[in-house]
Amino acid sequence: MYDCSTVIKLLHPYLDRELDVKESVRIQTHLRECPYCREMFSAEQVFQDLVRQNVAPPPAPEFARRCVTAALSRESRRPRLQRLRGRPARIAAGAGAVAAAAALVIVLVGVFTTAVPGLVTLAVAQHRAYLDHPDSLEVTGGDVAVVAARLEERLHFKLRLPAEPVADLRLIGGRVVEDGDRRAAHLVYRLGDRQTVSLLMTPPQEVRVSGRNAIAFKNILFNPADIAGYQTLQWSDRRHTYVLVSSEPGAVYQACVICHGSGQSRDAIAGFTSGT
Amino acid sequence: MLEFFGREEPRKTEFEELTLPYLDSLYGFALVLTGNSDDAHDLVQDAYLRAYRFYHRYQPITHYKAWLFTLTKNLFINRYHQRAREVSLTSLEIDDDAPYESPRDLLVAASGRHEKGLFRQDFDWAMAAMPEKLRLAVLLKDVEGFDYKEIAEIMGCPLGTVMSRLSRGRQLLKKSLKDYWVGAPPLRPAEHARTERV
Numbered sequence: 001m002y003d004c005s006t007v008i009k010l011l012h013p014y015l016d017r018e019l020d021v022k023e024s025v026r027i028q029t030h031l032r033e034c035p036y037c038r039e040m041f042s043a044e045q046v047f048q049d050l051v052r053q054n055v056a057p058p059p060a061p062e063f064a065r066r067c068v069t070a071a072l073s074r075e076s077r078r079p080r081l082q083r084l085r086g087r088p089a090r091i092a093a094g095a096g097a098v099a100a101a102a103a104l105v106i107v108l109v110g111v112f113t114t115a116v117p118g119l120v121t122l123a124v125a126q127h128r129a130y131l132d133h134p135d136s137l138e139v140t141g142g143d144v145a146v147v148a149a150r151l152e153e154r155l156h157f158k159l160r161l162p163a164e165p166v167a168d169l170r171l172i173g174g175r176v177v178e179d180g181d182r183r184a185a186h187l188v189y190r191l192g193d194r195q196t197v198s199l200l201m202t203p204p205q206e207v208r209v210s211g212r213n214a215i216a217f218k219n220i221l222f223n224p225a226d227i228a229g230y231q232t233l234q235w236s237d238r239r240h241t242y243v244l245v246s247s248e249p250g251a252v253y254q255a256c257v258i259c260h261g262s263g264q265s266r267d268a269i270a271g272f273t274s275g276t
Numbered sequence: 277m278l279e280f281f282g283r284e285e286p287r288k289t290e291f292e293e294l295t296l297p298y299l300d301s302l303y304g305f306a307l308v309l310t311g312n313s314d315d316a317h318d319l320v321q322d323a324y325l326r327a328y329r330f331y332h333r334y335q336p337i338t339h340y341k342a343w344l345f346t347l348t349k350n351l352f353i354n355r356y357h358q359r360a361r362e363v364s365l366t367s368l369e370i371d372d373d374a375p376y377e378s379p380r381d382l383l384v385a386a387s388g389r390h391e392k393g394l395f396r397q398d399f400d401w402a403m404a405a406m407p408e409k410l411r412l413a414v415l416l417k418d419v420e421g422f423d424y425k426e427i428a429e430i431m432g433c434p435l436g437t438v439m440s441r442l443s444r445g446r447q448l449l450k451k452s453l454k455d456y457w458v459g460a461p462p463l464r465p466a467e468h469a470r471t472e473r474v
């Protein structure tokens with residue numbers, strides 16, 4: 001026969017229905033004869049019901065739900081053979097990684113035309129404005145910290161940019177642009193010797209993603225578009241919405257490292273980062 | 277060839293019907309594991325992708341919910357190597373034989389809060405103050421309804437550890453709530469963490 005201390009020790013497994021029949025019967029026998037334990041058990045039961053009713057975690061954000069279903073859609077369209085082998089091997093960090101990642105994305109892109117959300121149009125306009133008036137930047141120089149700090153004085157959000165030079169990209173400078181009541185950061189990079197790449201950054205926005213053209217790569221949905229001879233790539237993470245603009249084919253994809261060379265949960269897009 | 281591709285969409289629909297109902301639960305689980313919504317988001321998305329790939333390969337899976345949780349936990353360990361080491365240091369966990377805290381006084385103290393509809397936030401607060409492993413045990417059992425064996429598998433620890441964590445977790449939850457409700461200064465999270473033995 002169990003004594004009170006043994007019974008109390010088995011209280012949780014008993015209420016959780018984890019005991020075998022023999023043990024359960026022993027507990028029940030004791031409970032019939034012991035008002036002290038009986039009251040304890042029923043109070044504990046009430047408490048556990050309270051926990052069940054009050055401890056449910058909040059529902060997943062709608063954004064997470066959409067990302068999951070979008071990633072699954074993308075995945076289901078991958079050729080079956082490739083899928084059976086599992087996910088493509090993670091591209092090793094290093095000098096070749098950037099080019100490899102860019103090449104992979106370009107292969108995925110194919111031909112694209114898509115409806116253009118306003119932010120992309122704004123980014124293209126800013127890119128052209130810079131090309132027409134290269135002296136229109138508020139702050140110039142390759143020191144990321146200085147440029148970011150100057151722009152952040154007038155922005156309502158933090159900029160996250162890699163502190164170290166990435167691949168062939170050099171920061172030229174930046175400015176704050178206004179679009180109605182929102183403000184965005186416009187950063188200008190030089191890629192290689194003569195290509196210019198613009199990056200527009202805003203706080204995260206609802207981005208209308210065209211299902212046919214969107215590229216899901218390493219957790220992020222990229223939305224490419226071809227506008228008036230410029231190539232653009234738009235995407236969002238939880239911190240920012242980004243638009244890359246370039247007139248040279250492929251340049252925007254190489255430039256992805258601008259945004260993914262920093263940040264703490266960036267291993268998800270390790271293919272884009274280079275040696276960091 | 278047509279048939280080859282034709283099968284894809286129904287299988288995706290089937291997979292989604294079986295697994296998406298657990299998205300909220302998995303997200304809550306990922307939130308406890310990672311401690312922030314950014315990483316939880318990435319973890320859940322990767323878990324679904326991985327689950328989908330496995331789903332194609334090994335079909336009959338009997339208990340989807342437990343399978344998804346285990347997969348998420350393993351993914352978490354693989355990805356966050358550093359923290360994973362911490363999580364797997366579970367083998368020699370000894371029950372400290374703390375005196376059993378009766379819930380009776382607690383329930384009396386609680387009645388006022390209940391009427392004011394403040395219960396949920398009190399529980400949220402008390403859960404958040406618990407050490408991660410105890411919180412996980414309570415979450416997996418009392419919220420998600422897994423049995424001990426499933427919890428052991430998900431958390432990657434022996435059955436005895438599950439029982440010990442569960443009983444310590446519930447005790448701690450009771451104690452925090454009681455202290456809070458009867459007006460005693462509540463333990464701060466840091467103090468709770470220090471009292472946990474791993």
Ligand SMILES: [Zn+2]
Nearest residue numbers: 004034036037
């Ligand atoms: Zn007794």
